[in-house]
Amino acid sequence: MTAPSPEEHRMPEATFDPIAELYDKFAELSHARYRQWLERVLPARGGRAVDLGCGSGRFLGLLADRYDEVLAVDAAPRMIELARERHPQPRIRYRVGDLWEITPDAEGTFDLVFSVNTLHHLGPDPAAYLAHVRRLLRPGGRIVVVDCVRHTPAWAANPVSYGLYRFSRTMTGAVRAGLAHRSVSGALASYRLRRHPRWRSLAAEAPTLTRAEFRHHYAAAFPGATFTDSLDPTVCAIAGEVTARTPVTS
Incomplete structure (x- = not known):
């Protein structure tokens, strides 16, 4: 090849x-x-x-x-x-x-x-x-x-439910990060990353x-x-x- x-x-x-x-x-x-x-x-x-x-x-x-x-x-x-x-x-x-x-x-x-x-x-x-x-x-x-x-689960197939699914993952990730780092800053870093336009565009393009x-x-x-x-x-x-x-x- x-x-x-x-x-x-x-x-x-x-x-x-x-x-x-x-x-x-x-x-x-x-x-x-x-x-x-x-x-x-x-x-x-x-x-x-x-x-x-x-x-x-x-x-x-x-x-x-x-x-x-x-x-x-x-x-x-x-x-x-x-x-x-x-x-x-x-x-x-x-x-x-x-x-x-x-x-x-x-x-x-x-x-x-x-x-x-x-x-x-x-x-x-x-x-x-x-x-x-x-x-x-x-x-x-x-x-x-x-x-x-x-x-992505089957229930998140349409745009509205998918948006809710992504938001729930963002919040769950922030909570997990906060607990892991035992700090609010860890939770905020996770939330900011998942909501950042560059992160979202990279995720959409890949x-x-x-x-x-x-x-x-x-x-x-x-x-x-x-x-x-x-x-x-x-x-x-x-x-x-x-x-x-x-x-x-x-």
């Missing part, structure tokens, strides 16, 4: 820069639910790893503790600044850029391709962006991906798969890996060495 050119596929021009600090606080809460699983599925030691969409670097310390070299990539310059401030380790190399520009010719291949809540931003064609990601893996390499899935679609496309791209549905109702995850075997469910 011929690799897509940067002109054919690009991440949205809008980035997370205007909401970087708000998203960092949001990620501190939401990503904490993934950490125990990530610690279990990542090997104790490895060679080269790439974090596609590293954001403010929530998991870069975990990767740098286990891999000799980590490439941290994000399209948002402010996110990379936050990540570099948090993790100035020599093992981590930072790059601001479109994820479609991370190719074997430009960066080589990796023992681990890692991504959290990012790949759905690569466009409406999962077969294309997963083929792009697969090319970054060395033979026998490991994939570890958590990504958003579409989870097509998400259903859980069944996620399993279908990722199974085709990464045979031999294992699916996990238990991290959060809003995400699906996959991890494991890529082989010719059929994926299994954990």
Whole structure:
């Protein structure tokens, strides 16, 4: 399969820069639910790893503790600044850029391709962006991906009920953030993020798969890996060495 050119596929021009600090606080809460699983599925030691969409670097310390070299990539310059401030380790190399520009010719291949809540931003064609990601893996390499899935309930199918559903999620998220941080500021940060125009536009522009679609496309791209549905109702995850075997469910 011929690799897509940067002109054919690009991440949205809008980035997370205007909401970087708000998203960092949001990620501190939401990503904490993934950490125990990530610690279990990542090997104790490895060679080269790439974090596609590293954001403010929530998991870069975990990767740098286990891999000799980590490439941290994000399209948002402010996110990379936050990540570099948090993790100035020599093992981590930072790059601001479109994820479609991370190719074997430009960066080589990796023992681990890692991504959290990012790949759905690569466009409406999962077969294309997963083929792009697969090319970054060395033979026998490991994939570890958590990504958003579409989870709107049936009762929220019309515009009015959907608006109520989104508002209820905004308020629930704010309450959870406030309890987790034990502060009103945590709740306000979550509320402000979910109501921010940039967050809402990014969410609207980024097509998400259903859980069944996620399993279908990722199974085709990464045979031999294992699916996990238990991290959060809003995400699906996959991890494991890529082989010719059929994926299994954990």
